Amino acid sequence: DIVMTQSPDSLxxxxxxxxxVNCKSSQxxxxxxxxxxxxxxxxxxxxxxxxxxxxxxxxRESGVxxxxxxxxxxxxxxxxxxxxxxEDVAVxxxxxxxxxxxxxxxxxxxxxx
Amino acid sequence: QxxxxxxxxxxxxxxxxxxxxxxxxxxSVTNDNYYWSWIRQSPGKGLEWIASIYHSGTTSYxxxxxxRVTMSVDKSKDxxxxxxxxxxxxxxAVFYCARSRYYYESSGFSFDLWGQGTLVTVSx
Numbered sequence: 001d002i003v004m005t006q007s008p009d010s011l012x013x014x015x016x017x018x019x020x021v022n023c024k025s026s027q028x029x030x031x032x033x034x035x036x037x038x039x040x041x042x043x044x045x046x047x048x049x050x051x052x053x054x055x056x057x058x059x060r061e062s063g064v065x066x067x068x069x070x071x072x073x074x075x076x077x078x079x080x081x082x083x084x085x086x087e088d089v090a091v092x093x094x095x096x097x098x099x100x101x102x103x104x105x106x107x108x109x110x111x112x113x
Numbered sequence: 114q115x116x117x118x119x120x121x122x123x124x125x126x127x128x129x130x131x132x133x134x135x136x137x138x139x140x141s142v143t144n145d146n147y148y149w150s151w152i153r154q155s156p157g158k159g160l161e162w163i164a165s166i167y168h169s170g171t172t173s174y175x176x177x178x179x180x181r182v183t184m185s186v187d188k189s190k191d192x193x194x195x196x197x198x199x200x201x202x203x204x205x206a207v208f209y210c211a212r213s214r215y216y217y218e219s220s221g222f223s224f225d226l227w228g229q230g231t232l233v234t235v236s237x
Contacts, residue, residue, distance in 0.1 A: 031219065038216065040223045049209055049227035050160070061225065093160060097214075097221030101175045104160040 001098050002026050006105035012113040021108040022033045023094035031098065038098035041070055041079045044107075045090045053092075054079065071084040086112060115140035117210050117228035125204075125235050131197040135210030135228060142191050143168045148213040149186065150222060151195045154230070155206035163226055165213050166193055173220070202236045207232050 003026040013019040029038045037057035042050035052061045054070040057077055067082045081088055089112060094105040121133035135149065142149055150165040164174045166184040174182050183196040197204060212226040 014184055033218070038221055042224075049230050050209075050224070051227070052223065052225045055214075055223055055225075095160075095223065097216055098219050098221045100220045100222070101177070102162045102174060102222045104162075106159050 001101055001105050002029065002099060004094055004096055004103050004105035006092075006094060006108050010104070010109040010111065012107050013081075014113045015083045015086065016083050017113075019088070021079040021092050021094075021110070023072075023079070023105050024036060025075045025076040025077075025096055027098075029096045029098035030074050037073055037077070038096055039070075039072075039077050040095045040097065041068075042093045042095065042104075043088075043090045044085075044093065050093060055104045081110070084110070084112070092102050115226060117211065117212065117226060119208060119210050119228045119231040121208075121231060121233070123232060123234060125200055125233060126237050127201055127235055128199055131195070131200050131204065131233055131235070133195045133208055133210075133231065133233070135193050135195075137191045137212075139192075140167045140191075141188075142193060143188055148173075148215045148222060149193045149211055150211045150213040150224060151184065152211055152224065152227075153204075153206040154209065157203075158206075161206075162222070163195065163197075163208075165215070165217075173222075202235050205233065205235045235237075 039057040041054040044050040058070040148165040151163040186193040207230040211224040213222045
């Protein structure tokens with residue numbers, strides 16, 4: 001199975017400041033035949049199910065604010081919240097769909113400083 | 114819009130079989146674009162994919178759970194179900210059903226719509 005490792009476990013950022021979450025996969029999730037990274041990001045607010053934010057490592061799901069962006073390739077990925085809002089307090093997960101079984105990172109908790 | 118809702122017992126005894134149903138409203142399980150999945154979340158293991166099913170009945174199971182898992186789909190009711198046998202305390206978790214995108218070239222899944230989840234506790 002591909003192991004997804006996120007860092008940090010938690011971070012506190014001031015409102016309006018940038019938040020950065022990292023995700024590393026134990027093997028590349030870049031598919032050479034189509035040059036796509038099979039990597040998704042989810043947001044889970046307290047008491048709610050996860051919500052898909054980003055797929056193909058950098059494509060925002062419909063309706064997701066453009067302050068959320070994804071980057072990276074191969075084994076190293078980043079989710080950036082460009083200007084943290086109060087409603088962005090949540091746990092963020094990465095997930096690979098390069099191979100089965102799909103696997104998730106352990107999550108990064110983002111809080112307001 | 115499409116919504117998913119899990120239902121089933123919140124308490125299951127050790128060694129028994131956990132059974133859950135996911136009801137799909139505002140859409141159909143026969144939508145050709147999607148698979149339908151179960152994912153669980155526990156403090157100890159985080160988010161763990163359990164299994165997925167297509168409306169044709171084609172299934173994909175997590176090898177770590179395959180020997181204990183059965184999924185089925187009821188197209189007439191727009192429901193799909195999960196059975197997990199021989200449960201132990203380690204199976205205590207919030208179980209989510211989810212609509213899934215399937216990537217044929219990788220046999221991978223992403224999950225674009227989730228139910229609210231249901232807590233299942235395994236205890237005598």
